[in-house]
Amino acid sequence: MRESPGTPRPNDTKTDDEATKVHRAETKTKTPVEAKRQGPTLDDIKKDERVKVYIRSANAQTGAIGYTEHGERHANTTADGARFILKSLGHEARRTELGAVAAYLHDMGNVITREKHGQTGALLAKDILLDRGFTLEEVALIMGAIANHEEAEGGLPVSAVSAAVIIADKSDVHRSRVRNPKTTTFDIHDRVNYAATSAEIKVSRREKLITLDLTVDTEVAPLMEYFEIFLSRMMLCRRAAEFLHCQFALVINNTRLL
Numbered sequence: 224m225r226e227s228p229g230t231p232r233p234n235d236t237k238t239d240d241e242a243t244k245v246h247r248a249e250t251k252t253k254t255p256v257e258a259k260r261q262g263p264t265l266d267d268i269k270k271d272e273r274v275k276v277y278i279r280s281a282n283a284q285t286g287a288i289g290y291t292e293h294g295e296r297h298a299n300t301t302a303d304g305a306r307f308i309l310k311s312l313g314h315e316a317r318r319t320e321l322g323a324v325a326a327y328l329h330d331m332g333n334v335i336t337r338e339k340h341g342q343t344g345a346l347l348a349k350d351i352l353l354d355r356g357f358t359l360e361e362v363a364l365i366m367g368a369i370a371n372h373e374e375a376e377g378g379l380p381v382s383a384v385s386a387a388v389i390i391a392d393k394s395d396v397h398r399s400r401v402r403n404p405k406t407t408t409f410d411i412h413d414r415v416n417y418a419a420t421s422a423e424i425k426v427s428r429r430e431k432l433i434t435l436d437l438t439v440d441t442e443v444a445p446l447m448e449y450f451e452i453f454l455s456r457m458m459l460c461r462r463a464a465e466f467l468h469c470q471f472a473l474v475i476n477n478t479r480l481l
């Protein structure tokens with residue numbers, strides 16, 4: 224008997240993340256009331272069945288090729304970070320919400336392929352956003368932010384929303400993203416993520432400073448390993464912070480390194 228097309232079998236999209244505390248279905252930050260009055264919000268996007276299935280499938284597929292968690296936990300964490308950065312710097316409520324939407328959707332393109340997932344994700348998001356009632360200008364802004372988030376794909380900050388998405392995405396380095404259960408077979412990405420026990424974005428509007436404050440267990444991964452894979456990401460964060468008229472600081476274990 225054939226299954227009806229378009230209905231994914233549960234096992235195709237269900238990941239171990241969803242069964243553990245790693246899964247997080249909600250953001251910690253909230254949509255400002257003014258942003259709700261001005262149009263659809265992140266909550267409307269999260270209710271869309273396409274968004275749910277694409278992000279869960281993207282997470283399952285990146286897991287299948289050995290990547291860390293790229294599902295709803297990462298989407299929510301990035302949305303929180305982008306919203307926090309824009310709000311803390313005094314951006315208007317609607318732009319703050321568009322930042323959260325772009326951040327939530329930024330890795331959805333992994334449902335197609337890992338390579339160029341920023342660009343494919345932007346195109347996938349377009350129809351969903353238009354169907355949900357975002358204006359064409361808002362869709363254009365969100366597509367640009369999604370397509371430009373990845374340093375390995377030539378991404379660069381192209382708007383305040385894009386800059387906030389970049390910093391929020393690169394800041395999500397954490398033990399809970401590691402899926403490989405065997406520490407003896409960790410690769411460098413697993414080790415560095417597993418070593419990070421806390422990652423916090425701090426914003427000082429007065430000092431014009433955005434700080435990524437990390438706590439890293441150097442017994443798990445030496446700091447050199449962190450820099451080996453994160454230096455290019457931190458350079459992009461610096462450009463993104465400059466776009467927001469801020470400096471970028473990296474603090475690891477209470478020492479400022481950048």
Ligand SMILES: [Fe+2]
Pocket residue numbers: 329330340372373
């Ligand atoms: Fe990405």
Ligand SMILES: [Fe+2]
Pocket residue numbers: 297329330392
């Ligand atoms: Fe990401």
